[in-house]
Amino acid sequence: MTGEIVSVNVSAGKGERKKPVDSVELRIGHGIEGDGHAGPDPVRQVSMLALESIDKMRAKGLDVNPGDFAENITTKGLNLYGLPVGTRLRSGAVELEVTQIGKECHDRCAIYYQAGDCVMPREGIFVKTIVPGFLRAGDAIAIVEK
Numbered sequence: 001m002t003g004e005i006v007s008v009n010v011s012a013g014k015g016e017r018k019k020p021v022d023s024v025e026l027r028i029g030h031g032i033e034g035d036g037h038a039g040p041d042p043v044r045q046v047s048m049l050a051l052e053s054i055d056k057m058r059a060k061g062l063d064v065n066p067g068d069f070a071e072n073i074t075t076k077g078l079n080l081y082g083l084p085v086g087t088r089l090r091s092g093a094v095e096l097e098v099t100q101i102g103k104e105c106h107d108r109c110a111i112y113y114q115a116g117d118c119v120m121p122r123e124g125i126f127v128k129t130i131v132p133g134f135l136r137a138g139d140a141i142a143i144v145e146k
Contacts, residue, residue, distance in 0.1 A: 003077030
């Protein structure tokens with residue numbers, strides 16, 4: 001199964017909407033170079049969300065775009081939240097491994113207060129870098145068959 005990277009996004013700090021950039025560099029044991037969420041956390045280094053999930057929030061009347069849910073990588077064509085932990089994804093030379101599905105929100109975000117809901121806790125996923133490299137919008141991304 002193959003999808004596409006729609007956007008790659010970074011922010012300087014945590015708790016901020018991320019801004020789309022031309023490309024990101026993923027490093028082993030770190031995540032995305034220059035992103036506020038990068039670091040030694042072995043589970044939540046890089047976040048991903050499908051455009052289809054963002055579209056659910058748009059259908060509720062929100063004006064939201066890739067990066068607005070603080071996801072690093074926005075994809076389309078893959079059911080990210082349906083992937084089991086341990087699934088590997090490949091885009092070019094880069095290989096990622098799913099480490100967590102969804103997350104617990106301790107504080108309600110601005111999107112939750114606007115819509116009464118937020119898809120990131122249910123449909124966002126987290127990955128770690130297995131093979132480092134660069135990702136860009138438009139790159140293909142596929143599930144690695146075992």
